[in-house]
Amino acid sequence: MTMETSFLSVLALTSLLFCSTYQVHLTVSPSSSQYFQGKSVSLSCEEENSSAGWTVWRNTTIRRSKCGDGWGEIKGSVCVINYILKKDTGVYWCGSINGSSSSINVTVGGSVILQSPVLPVMEGDDVTLSCRARNPTHNLPAAFFKDGVFIGNESSGNLILLHVSSSDEGLYKCNIRGHGESPSSRISVKDKPPATSKAPPPTSSPLQLLLTVFRHLMVFCPYFISTFLLVSICRNKWPASNKVCGGQSVQELEERVEDVTKQHHL
Template sequence: MTVRPQSSVFTGDSVTLRCDIYDGGVTRWWYYWYKVGSTSVVSERQEHTFRSVTESDAGKYFCYGTETEGSRRSQRSDEVTLTVSERPKPKVTIKPDHHVFRGETVTLRCDIYDGGVTSWRYNWYKDGSTSVFSERQEHTFSSVTESDAGKYFCYGTETEGSHSSHLSDEVTLTVSDCLKPTLTVRPQSPVFTGDSVTLRCELDKITGWEFLWSKDSNTESPEAETKTISRVKVSDGGEYRCRARRGGYYTDYSKPVAVTIHVPRAVLSVSPQKWLTEGDPVTLICEVNGSSTGWTFSWFTETFSSESRNDYELLSDSSRGAGGKYTVSSADLNHTGVYVCRAERDKTAVYTTYSNTQPLWVTGVSPPVSLIISPSRTQHFTSVSLSLSCEDQSNSDGWTVRRYTDSGWLKDCSSFLRGSQTGSTCTIRSTVPSDTGVYWCQSESGENYHPVNITVHFGVILESPVHPVTEGNNLTLRCLYPYISPPNLRADFYKDGSLIQNQTTEMIIPTVSKSHEGFYYCKHPERGESLKSWISVRGSHSDSQISVLHILSSALAACPYLIVTVVLIYKCCRMRGKTPE
C-alpha cells in the first residue's frame, strides 16, 4: 500500500491511496479498502483519491484483494496512517513598524509555523501582482523610499515536498517624508525655582523610538519620551530640543523650546502716587513677574532696627490684599510708612523673596507735630549744615527724627555718618548727596508724622516751601546756585515736565488751588537743572475751623466782662430813678 504524494498532508491537498499486489499467477484483482475502526468498504478501486482532503479523512487505512475470476485472496496489507493537518497561514511582520520614513531600513518577514515542514520556499507579492519579487523569508529595504510603500503578502511551498501554505493576510507599508517631533513644555510660563517642569517629545503615537534630548546644543542623552524636572533650579533653564532614532534612522530635530527659570520675586508698586494728603485713596499693587494669578500675597511694613538692619512686621489686615492689591480708601496719618510684600504659590509652596520697598507719605491736615527744617527748604546744597527739629504744641520731648533713603534703609539721626540727635533736634554737620531721603518725626509709641522729602544736590537747587501750601495762599519758587552771589538764577520753571514760566529769578503763583499740586523743578541753560520737589496743596477748611474756634473762644473769654457791664448799667439806672426831684 502506498500514499501519494505523502502520508502527512494539509487540508485541501489531493491524496491518493494505491494498493499493489505483486503475484504472477493472478492477472486481475478486486481491491477492497478499509479504514481502521470501520466495517464499511471505503473503495473497490486499486487507487482511491481524496481530491480535497479534510481532517475527518485522517486515520489508518489497509487493503486486500480477491481474484477476479477465481477464488484466491491476498493477505491484508500493512496499515498506513494518513495524517491531515490544518494548512498553515503565514504571518507577515514589518520591522521597525508599518509606518516608516524615507531612508529607514525596513525588513519584511514571512513566518510559517508548522512542525511537519522543516524547510520552506517563500514567495513575496506586492499590490496583487502575480510576479514574485522575492523568495527569501526576510526581504530588506536598506533605504526605503515612497515607491516601496504598498500592500504585501506571502505564501510558502515545501522545499523538498509538495506542501504549500495559505496566502498570508495583506500588510500595508506606509512610507512618509522625514519625521520631525513636536516638543512641548508644561507649564509654559512663567516657571519659578522649585516648580516641576515636564517636557514631552511627541511623535504621533508611532512606536519603537528611542528619544534623544539636548540642552543648549550640548551632548545628546537618551531618555524617555517625557522628561520631568522636579524642583527646577535657575541652571535648568535653557534651550531644549529632541529627536528620535529607530535602528540607524534619526528623525529631524524638534523646534527648540526655551525654558526660562526665574527666582520668583515680588514687585511692589503704588497707584496713583506715594505722596498723599490725609483722606486720599491709594493702592499698593504686588505682582510676580507681571502676574498676580496663582499666588497668595502677604503685606508688611518695614520697621527700624538698631542692629543696622530692617525688620518686617505683618499687617494685621494683610489678608485684605490677598488678590495682589492692598487698597486704602482714605489714607490716615498712621498709613505713613515703608511697605513690602511677599507671595506664595498656592500648590507648590514656593515663596518669593521680599519685594522692593514702597513708601507711603501721608501729610496731615493738622498734624500734632511739625518738622522744622533750617534752612527752610526741601532742596539743599552739599557741604552745608542742616537742622531738623520736631515741635509740637506742648513740648518737643519724645520725638525722634527718622530718615528713609532710596537704598531702602530706615535710620534715626544718631546712626547718620555726620548726624547727631539732641532732644528732638537732628543736626547734619556737612551734607552729602546720600543724605537725600524722606525725613519725618516718630513718637515713642511708633507713630509717624509730617514726612518731608529732602534732597541734597551738587549744583542747581529749587527753593520751595517745606510744608503744604494752603489753598488761596501764594506759592513762591526760586532757582539757586551755590557758586554765585547772590545765589539766585534767572531760570525756567517746570511743573510735571511742562514749562510754566521762563527766564525769571522768582516765580510766584497767586491763590494756589489743588490743581497746582505736583512735581516742580527749575532749569538754567548753562548751570543745569534742579531735582524735582513735590509740592502739596492743603485745603483751607482747616483755617476756617481754626477761625471759627478762635471767634468762639474769644466770645467765651469776653462773657464775664459782658455780664459785669450789663449788671453795672442796670444798677446805675435804678439809682438814677430813685433820686429826688
C-alpha cells in the same frame, strides 16, 4: 462690670483718643526742600507741650534709621547734619511710642536747586519758588517746569504762584542755562479752613419793640396800681405815717411804690 473695670475702660479709651490726636511736626532749618551738598541742616520735632520722647527718623535709598545711627548728631532736641550729602536725600519724619508725624522730602542737589516750601501750602496763599545756582550765588534767569511741562522764564530766578489752589499741585523743577537743572520737588496744597464769623446781633422790628413794651407794662402795671391804690386808701384812712395798713405802715408802702418805680426805670 465692676466700678474698677469701668474706670480702667474709660481710662484706656481716653488714652487712645489722646494718642490718636497727639500732634507733632518736623521742622527743617533752613526751611527748604532742596539743599546744596556741604550745607548744614537742622531737624527738630516740635510738639505743643514739649519735644521729649520724639526722634528724627529717615528713609533713604540705603536704609531706614534714626538720627545718631550712622548719620546726624543729636544736640538736645535737635538733629544736626553738619555736612549734608546726596546720599542724605530721603523722607524724614518724627517718631515715638505715641506714633509719628507727617513726613517731608529732603533732596540734596548738585549745581542747581529749587527752593520751595517744605510743608503743604494753604489754599489761597502766594508761593515763591526760587531757582539757585551754587556758583555764582546771585540770582540768575531760570526756566521753570511743572510735571515736565515748561511754564515760563523768570529773569530774577523767582517764580511766584498767586493764590494757589489744587490745580497748582505737582512736581516742579527749574533750569539755569549753563549751570544745569534742579531735582524735582512736589508742591502740595491743603484746603483752607472755613472762616468763623460771628452772627450779627438780631435786629428788632417796630412790632417786636411794641410787644416788648406791652409785656413790661402787663407785668409792672397791675402790681404798681394795686400798691398805689392801697397806699392812697391807707393815707386817707390813717394820715399819720406810723399807722399800720394791711400789716405794713403807710411809710413802708410808699417806699415800696418808690422801689418798684426805680426798678422799672432800670
